[in-house]
Amino acid sequence: MTRLVHAVREAASLDLAAAPARVQLRLRLQLVSQLAAAAAGRRSADGALAEALPFGAGDLGVSPGLGGRDLPSALRLATALVGAAEQDDHLLFGPSGRAAVWTAWLAAADAGLPAERALQAQLAANELAGRLAAFALPAPHAGAGLDWVQAAAAALAAGILRGLGERPLANAVALAIAGTPSCRWSHVRTGARLALAPAAAVRGLESVDLAAAGVGGPLDLLESDGDWLADTVGARPLAGFLTGWGDAWMTDTLSIRATPAAPGVGAAIEALQELLGELDAEGATLTADSILRIDVDAPLPAALRELRVGSPANADEPLAPSVVPHGIARALPFVVLHGRLGPELMTLPAVATARTAAGDLGWRIHVRHDWGMTLDAWEVLRRTVKLDRMAGAAGVAGLVAAVQKHGPRQARDGVGASGPPGGGTGLNWTDLPLVLAARGEAVDSLLGLLEPSHAARKDPASWLVKRLGRVAGRMGSLIAPPTASLEGVSLEGVAVPMPARIRLLLHGGRVREAEVAGPRGSANRPTAELVAVASQKYRAAMAPWGEPVGVLDHLLGPQANDSLGVPPAPSPAELFALLVG
Secondary structure: OOHHHHHHHHHHOOOHHHOOHHHHHHHHHHHHHHHHHHHHHOOOHHHHHHOOOOOOEEEEOOOOOOOOEOHHHHHHHHHHHHHHHOOOOEOOOOEOHHHHHHHHHHHHHHHOOOHHHHHHHHHHHHHHHHHHHHHOOOOOOOOOOOHHHHHHHHHHHHHHHHOOOHHHHHHHHHHHHHOOOOOOHHHHHHOOHHHHHHHHHHHHHHHHHHHHOOOOOOOOOOOOOOHHHHHHOOOOOOHHHOOOOOOOOHHHHOEOOOOOOOHHHHHHHHHHHHHHHHHHHOOOOOOHHHEEEEEEEEOHHHHHHHHHHOOOOOOOOOOOHHHHHHOHHHHHHHHHHHOOOOHHHOOHHHHHHHHHHHOOHHHHEEEEEOHHHHHHHHHHHHHHHOHHHHHOOOHHHHHHHHHHHHOOOOOOOOEOOOOOOOOOOOOOOOHHHHHHHHOOOOHHHHHHHHOOOHHHHHOHHHHHHHHHHHHHHHOOOOOOOOOOOOOOOOOOOOOOOOOEEEEEEEOOOOEEEEEEOOOOOOOOOOHHHHHHHHHHHHHHHHHHHOOOOOHHHHHOOOOOOOOOOOOOOOOHHHHHHHHHO
16 A cells, blocks of 8 residues: 555544544634635735636635635635735644635535535545645755645545545545646745645646546655655655554644744744834834844744745845745835735735835845754754654754755845855854754864865855764764654644744844744644634734624634534535625
8 A cells, every 4th residue: 555545545534523622623723714814815916816817607705705606716716815815824844724624615515515524624634734744844845835735635625525435535636746736936936826826726626526537646656766756855755744643633733824924934023023012112113214234033944935035125126925925034124114014015016115115124134044943943843743753864964964955055135144164055054063062962073063174165065964974973873763653642732933033233233132932823822822813813804804794603602712612613605605795
């Protein structure tokens, strides 16, 4: 049995009633978050474009005031709007909500099925998508290039609701994965993602029709000797994450975006908003002209995203509103000017106005990778999900090797670049041995990594990896342990730590500093906060359209908590009738 067939079988056999109450609550929170994200997306530039997508008439509405559509058109519109808002919720290592939620609920509404069937399909799609995203963590485009995961989630949800048997269901998922192009960072930078994101979910829907008609899929896609896996993920996927079904719940790792931005960007925004609040309380006003420099310390995922997204907007760069939420140096000028970042600010006129008002502020924002934050995050993931054993490599050496293999070689403008002579990786490689030394790890040997050489100047990242590998080898830490699994592992409240530290240097030599441990709504925050974030997000997104009466009460109840003290969910058809009025 191939990995794919096994994973689909395990996901499809999950029992909603057997899932812990907290997991069932998170399914509802995810649904509320998705309804809000689609409504919010309508206020952005890409959202306006999404509403113009070709569609077939039907009875399915996805947001107040929009006409009814058939199933494929409604799914295409909903997922496009969520992508436009950049408010998609996400699991441990990637998003799943656009496909898992909208496919499950729209397909169930179209078929007249009850809420329990929609939630069952949503749960299965979440569990599969969360594991596939973790399985593909070494991929060069992890994070941006997971549209094939969304397609798999959509195919699984639609196939379950269609009643496909085990083999046709696996064929549907395989066809969806194989037929979905992977998004690249160039697509994110240009806004081309709008064309790809909705296509993934619809591809999953179409794959179910093909599989039901008897078309077979490439069921060996996830095998290590296959060309698809080598091209898309790399030779060393984290196969240990395809375990623990019904034991470790990926839905437990649900994080809800309170700010329309990538998680690392959201943390930086919240830190800056904290400083704005302090200045406002003192009667001071922060303007673009009053700032000499903004320094942002961030962990590895945020630093890599900053390098991949590229330099902040400038006069020679085409306007692309959808890229604003993906880069710290791109988003913070909006917070300085408006105190927030919202979908209504991600339009062509708003971006043009902000570019003029902010001047060269984007070039005065320096994002610096903080190895202390990265190592803290590594330790959390090592302790909770055994990431070091999942990777089958030794601690820090394996981490640095992965960065070297898939990370960008050169820093881009707007990102603080440091490293060995002639470097410019933007990842502060020379800080690593100092941070490790401060933690008491092989002080003498690691400090020797700072020795300059021709190799260091020519290719600093490779030089450091080799040096670190020699040290780790002497420490005996390069021996790959057995592949770990998620059997017996609790994922409750597990999240990738995404802190941000901001230092404002103002005219007159004044320095203000703030740090947040992570954005609001993260999986490691209290349940009450997740409920509050989802509810507030929903009310704010629906405000321009008139909040549909009763939706929140039907889904969460007046006092939702871990004991699932909520009323029965309305049927999908009833929910969308409430939603569109």
